Amino acid sequence: MREAGRHLGAVLAELRDRVRPGITTLELDRAADRAIRRRGCVPGFLGYDGFPRHLCVSVNEEIVHGVPGRRRLRAGDLVSLDCGLIHQGWWADAGLTVACGAVRPEHAELLRVTEEALELGILQARPGNRIGDIGHAVQRHLEGHGYGVVRLYTGHGIGRDMHEDPQVPNHGQPRRGVEIRPGLCLAIEPMATLGDPATRVRDDGWTVVTQDGRWACYFEHTVAVGEEGPEVLTRLPA
Numbered sequence: 001m002r003e004a005g006r007h008l009g010a011v012l013a014e015l016r017d018r019v020r021p022g023i024t025t026l027e028l029d030r031a032a033d034r035a036i037r038r039r040g041c042v043p044g045f046l047g048y049d050g051f052p053r054h055l056c057v058s059v060n061e062e063i064v065h066g067v068p069g070r071r072r073l074r075a076g077d078l079v080s081l082d083c084g085l086i087h088q089g090w091w092a093d094a095g096l097t098v099a100c101g102a103v104r105p106e107h108a109e110l111l112r113v114t115e116e117a118l119e120l121g122i123l124q125a126r127p128g129n130r131i132g133d134i135g136h137a138v139q140r141h142l143e144g145h146g147y148g149v150v151r152l153y154t155g156h157g158i159g160r161d162m163h164e165d166p167q168v169p170n171h172g173q174p175r176r177g178v179e180i181r182p183g184l185c186l187a188i189e190p191m192a193t194l195g196d197p198a199t200r201v202r203d204d205g206w207t208v209v210t211q212d213g214r215w216a217c218y219f220e221h222t223v224a225v226g227e228e229g230p231e232v233l234t235r236l237p238a
């Protein structure tokens with residue numbers, strides 16, 4: 001899983017660097033496919049529950065599960081990239097939101113705080129803690145900045161499959177839920193909204209958007225719990 005995570009971190013760094021005004025989301029998808037296969041890995045998302053692409057690209061009021069297509073990115077967009085791959089039978093799942101060109105200060109702040117929430121959640125993924133400690137840390141940080149916390153979609157265990165037990169909600173109470181033990185691998189993925197966190201799915205059957213149309217962002221890492229604490233497997237190379 002370390003190897004899988006290292007490959008995915010590199011793939012995401014490459015995709016992040018391609019985000020710019022004028023590129024289409026389908027071009028990002030093709031770049032993801034090439035980058036994954038060049039590394040000898042298998043694109044995990046293609047065909048997963050019938051998903052038609054290699055990458056989820058969710059723009060602005062889209063939160064997650066956006067399907068790449070003809071949309072051309074514009075300066076000021078918030079572009080969430082979510083990717084998964086399989087390396088020798090083991091999964092990695094991670095993503096980030098990227099500012100396309102210059103974005104409004106309130107959007108830059110949303111990105112910064114959501115990434116911080118992910119890091120705070122990760123710090124709770126240590127032996128002796130419980131799953132609720134992760135969600136509590138994420139929720140407290142996001143709500144403390146006045147953001148909405150999406151409830152309907154969660155992080156998850158990960159390993160031989162992308163989605164394994166336990167669920168990892170982005171809200172919760174300390175000392176509640178499944179105990180975190182060494183060897184557990186989790187995908188932690190806070191989703192934050194500028195407005196109300198209520199969601200709906202578009203007619204394409206995939207794209208999750210905010211009901212109120214206000215913008216959202218998302219960050220995700222695959223994390224392994226070691227005896228000494230969390231190890232982030234999908235860190236993007238510097």
Ligand code: MG
Nearest residue numbers: 082083093094
């Ligand atoms: Mg993901």
Ligand code: MG
Nearest residue numbers: 093155187189
């Ligand atoms: Mg995930």
